[in-house]
Amino acid sequence: MSKTARFDDRVDTDPELSSGETLALLMRSLKFIGRVRVLFFYKVLFASVAILPPLILPWILKIIVDQVILQQPFQLEEVPFPPFMMPFIHLIMDMSPTGIMLSTTLLSFALLFIFGLRASGQFADLPQGHDAATQSEQAISSGSSEASGLWGTIEVLLTVRMTQRLANSLRTTLMGRLSRLEMTTLDDQRIGDSVYRVMYDAPMLPDICYKLTIAPLLLLISSALAVYIMQYSYGRVTPEIVWVATCLIPVTLLLTLPLSRIARRLHQTSRAAGAASVNSMEEGMDNIAAVQALGAMQKETERFNTKSEEAFRRHRHTVLLDAAITVIAYATITCGGVLAFILITDEVIEGVLTPGDYTAMIGILMTLMYAARSIGLYWIELQKNVAAVRRVFFFIDFTSELDRAQTPITVPQRGVYFDQVSFSYPDGRQALENVNLELPVGELVAVVGPTGAGKTTLAYMLPGYLRPSSGQIRFDDQDLSQAAVADIRDQVTYVFQEHMLLTGTIRDNLLLAKPDASEADMLEACRVAGALEFIEALPAGLDAPLGKGGNTLSVGQKQRLSIARGIVRDTPILVMDEPTAALDPRTENALVEALRETTRNRLVVVIAHRLSTIREADRIIFLDNGQVADVGDHESLMARADSLYRRYVELQAS
Amino acid sequence: MGKDSQARHQYSLGAIVQLGFRCWPYYRPQVPHLLIFVLLNTLIGGMILGGMVLANDVVDNKILLGERLEPLQARALFLDADYVTSGAEDEPPLSKDQRRQVRLGVLVLGALYMILLTASVALVWYYMVWIFQRINQQLRVEMLARAERLSLSHHSQSRTGDAIYRVYQDSATITNVLQFMLLTPLRILAWFAFGMVVIVLFSPWLFLFMVAAGVPIYCLMRHYMPKIRLAARESREANSELTSRIQETLAAIRVIKASGAEDHMMQQFGLESQQALDAAYRVRYYFVLLSVGVTLVGVSALLVAEYLMATWALSERATYMGAAIALVGFAVWNLGAFKAATGRGLELTKQAREFAGTWAIVQDLVVGLERAFYLLDLEPEVNEPEHPKAFPSPIQRVDFDAVHFSYQSQQKVLAGVSLGAEVGTITAIVGSTGAGKSTLVSLLLRLAEPEQGRVTINGEDIREMATEDLRGGVSIALQQNILFAMSVADNIRYGQKDTDQQKIQAAARIACADEFIQDMPEGYDTELGERGGKLSTGQRQRLSIARAVLRDTPILILDEPTASLDAMTEQAVMRNLAEWGRGRVVFIITHRLSTIRRADQIAFLEDGVIRELGDHQSLMAQQGAYSRFVEAETGEAR
The missing domain is CATH 3.40.50.300 (P-loop containing nucleotide triphosphate hydrolases)
Incomplete structure (x- = not known):
């Protein structure tokens, strides 16, 4: 408690979070996808299709070089084209090089306008600041696509909308709950902290949903495609490579697992420190008359300086952790790479594979390993935003006035009656003792x-606003403790x-x-x-x-x-x-x-x-x-x- | 209400550069760090490039093909002369075991290299965050310091949430200025120049064609920039309003509960939240359209160029000066020339797209920066004298000299008030609600400035003193008892530097607050709730009085200090204050007769002027406004 008191949080003071609770929070976050079902469906559809066009690109370039510039005939037996290219190949097979070039250019144009082929993917993210609060601004309207062109535009825009809707539905729920907290809780809950939770914590929900669903799905699809194409065209993907890559998933996971608790704590405290700086500013600004009248401007500035510095410092701790995780992730990739390198070069040295095979296989291996590493890092990456949504769900779950009984009551005709009413504040002070009253x-x-x-x-x-600790208050005969x-x-x-x-x-x-x-x-x-x-x-x-x-x-x-x-x-x-x-x-x-x-x-x-x-x-x-x-x-x-x-x-x- | 009414929607390049330069004072202290950062980055870049060049040769040619090593390579891999090439054409390749040995060396060195590289990349990244945080911190603190010194009339017109948004979100744009307004554009220009030179050497016609593609790109940017700027401003304003909405809702949550207005409030929140999201969406909408548009134009040009080049290659047409690039290789259009030219073309389209993206980002940065600097540009209405006079000591008298005052757009509150008070006296200021009593005393603190007339202490105009000294010499217990979410002791010593517990307790005793404080669970260390919730108004009033007493200043102002105290406590407090007030000038604003009667002089304020002035007896004898006021108070209570 003494450690957390520095962040002047009175209600939500415990930054510890177990792995079990984390899992529960993640599942709970996932349920929000239900609120954007339609958008989510389209997003999955668009994103899955957007992976495909880049697969065509190498073959188009190959045709331009081999069949147009070098003017060679198609040799379908030696290096077979993948099936999805065959309709186009059959179409241009008998054309002159100029004809082939024209057709290829026209195909490229079509793919450019539809999928933005030849350009990299499209995103909609603006640059952000260097603390959790300023990064939330981006997180709430984030969106990207692997494609560009018409397809990419639609996908990015619908992703932005989906992200916004997810976050908005959470922050609206939170705001509704905050405003209905019991008065005794609100006395203790800092306004700046509430602002922080609504504006800066809630926007982290969409990223969790995305990381748990669409992102791994896309990685799996693109990895499977890479393996398939290599197998099809070169017939030379040794199973070992796939295994090495797959093994990276549990290894990365195990290596980063011990850090997950630290990650949660660092991100919790970083956010709590950020909220404390908003508290300090909000209080000073809202009571500016008192601050000026008491000549406390200098002191308020210093207070904010300290709190803001602390918030930045805490954020840097999370950056340091990120750095450590990056090192670990690269170390695992390096180890996997070394293993595969030995496997492949052995075969090259023995003369089983050619140096050309080496280049091709290293390329696909890297794709697989990056995919595997990303999946292995998901757990640790999720911890950051779990820290944020925990802060949101904490107040969604906190006892509020809405949790009271909901019996409807009617207009009192006779009066209000206090019956043996006593009241003690949460800190133990007794304010009322055995009050009996009739107010007609x-x-x-x-x-x-x-x-x-x-x-x-x-x-x-x-x-x-307050409810008796013991005793009863009635409107006529209607008990207030049961009333909505x-x-x-x-x-x-x-x-x-x-x-x-x-x-x-x-x-x-x-x-x-x-x-x-x-x-x-x-x-x-x-x-x-x-x-x-x-x-x-x-x-x-x-x-x-x-x-x-x-x-x-x-x-x-x-x-x-x-x-x-x-x-x-x-x-x-x-x-x-x-x-x-x-x-x-x-x-x-x-x-x-x-x-x-x-x-x-x-x-x-x-x-x-x-x-x-x-x-x-x-x-x-x-x-x-x-x-x-x-x-x-x-x-x-x-x-x-x-x-x-x-x-x-x-x-x-x- | 993003109140900067001078907000521009058009920025010339000059205005943008000017805003960029305004960031310099915040970058300047970090210049050594920035230089070290750039140096480290260059080193790492060199490391990556060097490593790639070395590894490629050893792996491709030596391990895979079995060529013999260069002497330096052998030494680096700790291998003996057996591995070194003799330079002869027909030397035998490396044996399988030797190739495995080379591989072992490469792996060991490679592992060390990777460890070093990733560790330094990670640390330099941390270093960069640290530098940019420091830049941002300096701006934030300066903004807050300025905001705290702005006049109350400014504050009453602006919203707390807006200030929060400016200090957090708008100020954060400064960390991106260096990258997006300087480094990225420079890099893009360099690549552009390089790509264009290569293409010109291949074919001036191709060059002209690429330049022509720049025209629609320019048009696209011209079309979308104002839209992005406007949307960025709207987005920032909408988010600032949303922040204000949350802050104000929670600050007034009691009223909302009392009015049963939660649903109404949530409706409004939902509306403003959606507006903020829509505005953020619009920025991204234009951003994406622009970016995709530029991409389409750029890649289309590339595809046409490719087609042309392919046909040129088919007819083996001569290049313009291709030989200059690769000696004789590219003298005619062939595969190599095609690939080289296409590579540059692809690079150009990428840069064009990035340039458009960067320029769009700059629009948002400029809007954010302007909102941040707006706060710094506001002049406090209270202007400090250049050579301030010292606060007079010992104090003899305080005079209001025919002061006039009116709030913005409202009628006159004070219309020539003159009032003098001597040391050792208590002056009661009496009058009906809204008569200007609080305004009058706020002039003494320079919380507001008189439009005419002046306020003097010992005959010296307070405008000639430093505001800090002045406020250090005047204490006020405000009518609205503002407490902070700190401990009781911290609230009493608020605004003071070092104060020991005994002095705090003594002040609390004078305010009759010691007793109830001692009854609290942790006494003086009890933490108060948000805005001092958890205390009754009477208790809060007494803490405010204790705070004013503790400051131990020669002038004390009590604005309705005892309105919520019961008669017994009130009289005890007043007795204590009367004793404590000897040797000071005390002003009390009050309606309480028992308090008023104790005053040495009573100033009855009405219609912005002092109607009657004197002590209780003499004023009662006048049978004027004051005596009518007293009758209203007591008439029925007797």
């Missing part, structure tokens, strides 16, 4: 108490103490709460919240754009807009957490008046310190140290000489 519909309820008494914790229970989160949130609106506005216009912010709100609804909500005045003063009114986090407004204006957003939602239960802290008394009194009017058929819960607000409440709940100390209205609580509430009020009024 139609009342304005004030929750009062000293700082840290558990007021916000209590209020967070209503929309289900979306249903609960449809009934409850929460206005936060710290107002959070989104970048966009004022209208966007209001519509976020209620997408179908009418102009009149919005203006009325703004009026109730005391926000209408300043909105009307803005040149663009409701359509005035707000800066980052609403920063073009003053704090009081933001607060009023947040309240308006809560009101426009028009739900049966409205919870306001210190709605008036930043409001001046006049605005506040008007707001409380307006709230009173709306409580007829709803429950309004207000956390407040201001006496003027509290006095208006039908019911006051006084919390102290996580327990309900007093319940009643202002008069009755003030009447009791020993009530904590009375002492609290007297202190405030003094």
Whole structure:
């Protein structure tokens, strides 16, 4: 733990991953191919066919040299042409050299435009940077083809689309899960880390799918073809060569296997370090006002410098590992080559093979060995991206609000009931203890108490942000622990103490709460919240754009807009957490008046310190140290000489 | 909102070269490393070439055919004179055993050679990554440092995700500038020149034909370049917006949950994610079309040329100056001349294709570089004086002198505010929501600049002081209690260099925060959640106050410090602060009467000016705006 704490990850801290888990992750990644079935099918089709045209090329060149320039007749017995060339040979057999050249050129043109023959394959990759984050940009839109021309163009473009769709389906799933994590988890989950996982980890999925399916398939096809053609034309592929090449697969695999654990760890930590650098930057940028006000610019820059340097350093570790793997891979090829070299040269020295055979066989051997080496390296290559998708799947699997029971609930008619509710935070702090409460519909309820008494914790229970550690909360008779989160949130609106506005216009912010709100609804909500005045003063009114986090407004204006957003939602239960802290008394009194009017058929819960607000409440709940100390209205609580509430009020009024 | 509105969609060659030159300061510190890297690369290249030449001869002629060795070869393979050629025509070939012996030597040397070669290739690769990372790191840090010093009005208009995208993705393009804007084009030009010379020697007509093929290639590039550039910019902007979307969604996740807007948010995410992918696809679409187009033109020209050359070979036509290349061999068109010319032709088409690809990549690089440098080119609105005056000490008074201020496109917030505060006094700034209270004090920190008027300390304009010194002399506890995901102690000492635990604890005591901190599982070492989540607002407020107190500055600003504190805690905090504030200038923005009453002077702000100024008694006696404000606060509470 101490080792990983440096990456300031709080939720996902363990970079270790066993081979079994890796295998499971790989299988799970493969399932995503199902989401791009059609594209995948076409990709396999196009890629398999694209291997074939290059096989024709040597024969075309041979015809140009032998039959055109040297003007020799076709000698089909000595070196037989492969069957796929025969139709063309029969066609040009009796032509003059000029005729043959013309036909060959026309065939070449056809193959050029269809398959891009005579040009190498086609790719669509742009250059990338030197850390995991900047390489993801390329990975999400990667695509290539062995062919060019029309065929290659189609294949590259459909590969790019397939890659994008695979990655997009994963990152959308991840984003959906992240936004529905439990509030207690979100408190611990760094925003920069989440950005990193969605933007930079998720794009690594397509490569896994590709490496596990299409790539080995193509290698096998092209190796088999190479062997077949050599066998057919020269009849001289000694089985030993094929065996030597095949043996390279397990040897490479075994040699790199011990490195796979290290590979996983290095790539995990490289990504965690990258995420930590994004965390640092995101935090500094998003809170720039505090950074500047506290004169911490230099320190923030240094912090980012350290984290970014660390991320680069960790990435270099993976480069070093890659280098080691490359050395191992070349060593195996060299050993295989040595063995085959001895086998072949022996036969040449003995006079069984000619030097010409040697050249041909070394050529095919190299093709086979590179193919074998690539397959042997697949396991270790896969580890890199497994590290990335593990980080993605971790949060897809993490307990979220969607994992709760899904019983639908109806609008509460009578009220909300707390039954022996206790709550402790994950770190052990107990915030509520045995709370029993009745909050009837139609009342304005004030929750009062000293700082840290558990007021916000209590209020967070209503929309289900927090769930009781023990005890039960009911809407009428419906147990909240069994209810679908979306249903609960449809009934409850929460206005936060710290107002959070989104970048966009004022209208966007209001519509976020209620997408179908009418102009009149919005203006009325703004009026109730005391926000209408300043909105009307803005040149663009409701359509005035707000800066980052609403920063073009003053704090009081933001607060009023947040309240308006809560009101426009028009739900049966409205919870306001210190709605008036930043409001001046006049605005506040008007707001409380307006709230009173709306409580007829709803429950309004207000956390407040201001006496003027509290006095208006039908019911006051006084919390102290996580327990309900007093319940009643202002008069009755003030009447009791020993009530904590009375002492609290007297202190405030003094 | 990729806000660089001056974004260009047309770049002249000059503009591109200019952008390339701007990268020089980042390359310069690495020049020695780059030179060593090039040297190592050349050595490795030589090694590969030399090894191939040597091995080919020994394997093909000696082992396979049994020819005798050259003396040097024998020495290198540790073989004696028996193996060496005498130079005679009729010398006997090597025996089978001797050939096996030569093979053994080749294998041993070859193995050593391979080990050395792969190891050095791998290490040089690592070295290269290290160099380019350092170049990128320098740019990243400079960008961030600049972004942190930009004015708040800039920040309120730009998105965090955009900054992240620029610092990460856009800045990474700098590592490719050297290769794609210099090395690759040079290499391509060299190959081009070589290929063209050879072809001219064979046939000037062929040369003219190849040049003619350049015309459609040029047209293709001209046609696609603006499209690629535009698509590259759109792709970068779309991805930057997507980054912002994720960041903003998670920063405001509570509101999204509270509004039940997860589905709505996911819809928007899905839309923007698709837009980003579509934009990235478009770049690659044009890139592939261009590349395939150039290939088709190039190879077509080659095929036609081949046809011509084959017919020339059939008629044994004389070459133009083919003899110059291979003495007499290529004087007429024959197989050798055909192969040589075709080889160069194929090379030319490859280079043409690579040139088109490189040029397309440069378009993307230029767009990325420009977005990265955009951040560096922004001038902080707060300009530093050339010869800054020292922050006055001891401090006597702070004055706002008829200051005016308005936010972009909005009405005036401050319209001539004058206010003086002496050392040892507490000034309460009171007024309705949106009256400009926070704006007024932010002028004192130069978080914003007054449009007219000035702010002075001991009569000296703060614009003549270094911003760093100024902010070092003023502490502020912000209205929005911004905490960082660090430990409690780190949050309190945030922005300070060395501070010991005792001072931190003392500051926490003044802010009445010590008690609840001690109650936390790990006390001062407890890690706070993202944005200080896990604490109640009242607790966060007290940490903010402790942070301001710890900085121990002669000027202290508290912006609504106690709004979320209960009455008892609030009074305790205020008592502590009043005592601590002796010998300092303290400004408090507040609505709380109990706090306001303690102030030595109360400034009532309304409509951008100070309506009333005085202490509680005198203002109450005036029966003006302030007394109405007090009545609203207390009227019903009594």
